[in-house]
Each structure stands twice: as structure tokens, then as C-alpha cells.
Amino acid sequence: MQYLFEELGNNHGVPALSFSISSLTLIGMLAVITYTSLCVCVFITYIVCVLAVITYRAYGMSVLPLNLIKGTRSVVYERLENTEDIEEVEHQMEKIKAKCEDGRPLSSRDRRNLQEFEDKLQVLQRRGRHLEIAESHCCTKVGSALRPLKILLGIFFILFALLFVVALFISNLDKALHSAGISSGFMVFGTKPDQPC
Helix, strand or coil: CHHHHHHHHCCCCHHHHHHHHHHHHHHHHHHHHHHHHHHHHHHHHHHHHHHHHHHHHHHHHHHHHHHHHHCCCCHHHHHHHHHHHHHHHHHHHHHHHHCCCCCCCCCHHHHHHHHHHHHHHHHHHHHHHHHHHHHHCHHHHHHHHCHHHHHHHHHHHHHHHHHHHHHHHHHHHHHHHHECCHHHCCCECCCCCCCCC
16 A cells, blocks of 8 residues: 555556546546436427327317318127128139139139138127127217217317307407507507406
8 A cells, every 4th residue: 555655646646547537537538428318318208299199189179170060980880881891702612612613623823812801791790799789889889979079079069160260360350450550569459348347
């Protein structure tokens, strides 16, 4: 230990000490840069997500009245469409199977098409079972009963949105016609709000 202090005292250890401090400073600086960049990346990701959610919800709220008026597809109509699709697939399968009635084997292309149609038929039959369950569900019946209320609610929301558009237009028109201009921030001077008596 005595030798170490003597060497440092004679300026022989100054370069080693300087290198050690510089190395630790570099490591600390890299750690701070890494931490800061990660924080910035997290912050930017957060801002992007918030903007995406705002955009998504803004679209949803603006389309809500139209969706209420338009409504959704009827389960009965979807079942009818599904039944027609099943009949079409079965017809295609019978057409392919008719090619091999005389004992000839099916070509690889026909076998592949037949397999695809069988898979499609299974999916359509599964969808048909789900639609049967959905048709007998009480929520579907309640939704059908509330359909006129949904239409009225959609019309109300459209009228409410139009009220906002008209109010903003009239306000901006008043500012453009009666203000002191852009230098005053479109402030309207000398207004006397109408007060009911």
C-alpha cells in the first residue's frame, strides 16, 4: 500500500488515474444517453398511440349517427346468404365428383379443388350453426325491437352535429365581419350581448 501512495505521489500514477476517471465518465455518459434515448422513444411511442386513439375515436364518433341509421345486417338475411353459399359449394363438389363416375381417377388439380370445397363447406356449416344460435338469442330480438329508437337516436346525433357546425360558422362569420382584424386576434369590439328581460 505504501508503494502505491509513493508511485501516485511521484506523478507516475496520474495517467492511470486519468484513464480510470475518463473511462468511468464515458460509461456514465453512455448510460445517460441510452436512458434519455429510451425515455424519448417511450415518449414518442406514447404520443403516437395517443394520436392513433384520438383519430380512431374521432372517426367512430363521427360515423356513429350514420351507423345507427344504417343498422347492421339481419341474422336471417345472413343465414339465407350462408345457405345459398352452401348450396353453391355442394353443387361445385358434385360437378367435380361427376368427372370420376365412369371409374377414372381424379386429377391432382380436381382433388385439390375438391379438398378446398370440402374445407369451405365445413366453414360454412359452422357459420350456419353460429347464425342459428345468434338468431335464437334474446339480444337479437331486443335489438330488432329497438331499431326505430336507434334510427331516431342517429337522426338526433346528426342534428346535434349540424347545430355545432352552424354555431361555429356563425361565430366565425361574426368575427370576420365585425372584428378589428388579425392584429387584434379577431376580437369583436363593442358587443352588447342580448339579455332576456
